Structure formats: C-alpha cells, structure tokens
Amino acid sequence: GAVVSQHPSWVICKSGTSVKIECRSLDFQATTMFWYRQFPKQSLMLMATSNEGSKATYEQGVEKDKFLINHASLTLSTLTVTSAHPEDSSFYICSAGSLLSYTFGSGTRLTVV
C-alpha cells in the first residue's frame, strides 16, 4: 500500500534554531500534502495544505513565516519550523492526499529546549 516516510521521528533543538521535517511519498505521487499539529491527548489540528508547485494555504492562526512549507515535487514536502521556541514543541504529522486517499506519515516529535 501507499507509504509516506516522515523524518525525523523525533528531534530536540535549542530555542532559536530551525528544524526541517521531511515527508516523502513512496511509490505514489501526492498531489496534495497536509500538515497537522497534535497536542497531547488531542485531535489533529490542520496547519496548512500544499499542492505541488504552489504556495501553501495556511489555516487561520498559523504563522506562515514561522512554519515554512515547501512542496517542490509530487513526492516530497517539507515543513520548516523557524526560530523554534518551547511553545512549538509538539507532534507534527504529514498526510499525502491523492484521489480521496489520505496516507499519514508516522509523525515527528519536536522538543524545543
């Protein structure tokens, strides 16, 4: 079946640094990539939607200059958390969407210290 490879699975970074999270769709092309954030014991909160070759569409309240999304190809999308702060610590999940099939990455646990 379709697989989305998300890396890293966990990362610890210092406050003020930037972190890049990658999601790759294996053996299929993802026309749309969704990025979610999940707080402990809560549901997924959509941050942004990106289509290959286009600028991402951010949900209300999500800072586009802080959470940079790049979707340069049909198999790769990246989320960069810029100038990370402790409040950005969270679980981030990507999802590749194609023809009503949504495949999720395994998530990235970001801890900012």
Add this chain to the structure above:
Amino acid sequence: AQSVTQPDIHITVSEGASLELRCNYSYGATPYLFWYVQSPGQGLQLLLKYFSGDTLVQGIKGFEAEFKRSQSSFNLRKPSVHWSDAAEYFCAVVPNTGTASKLTFGTGTRLQVTL
C-alpha cells in the same frame, strides 16, 4: 458549520467484548467518511472508509462501520476486541467533491482494553 462529533472521549472494554465507537457528522451533503487508528507516538492508520454504495463497510483488523444517513452517523464496531486494539480512534470526513480536500477530524476516542 461542518463538524464531526465523537461523543465518547474514553471507553474501556474487556478483551473479547464487543466494541462500538460513535461518530456523528453535520454536513450539508453526505461527506466521505473515514475511521483512523493511532497508537501512541505514531501516525494514523486507515481502518476503513465510506464513499457510496453498501452502507456496511468492512475494514482491516476485523473492524466494520455502518453508515446511517438518517442519523448522520458512521459508527465503528468490532465483535471481539483484542488487547492490541488499545489506541486512539478518530472519525474523519471530507466534502463529497471528488478531490483531495482537507479532512475534518473528530476529537477522538481513547480505547482502553482490560485483560
């Protein structure tokens, strides 16, 4: 406003007992419906989905769900729960537009299985 409701935040069942997780949606038209499972620290795995046709949908791991238009519900069931089913379960919907629109998730139901 479009919404998905999972009324049960937390459910505990004994291993071998039957399970039903509730999901109700509020949409202008019947959306596409999904059930996902999430183990701690992991991504989401699709259990099953409903687009049209037979209202009883079979999924993986012995799960099934029944779409009831009159009740705007898509409840997930399993006849006999295994300890490995302990996880978080999310119901999700997407508008019936034929494109990869964003999923709207319920708040999730945490399933605990006692031995």
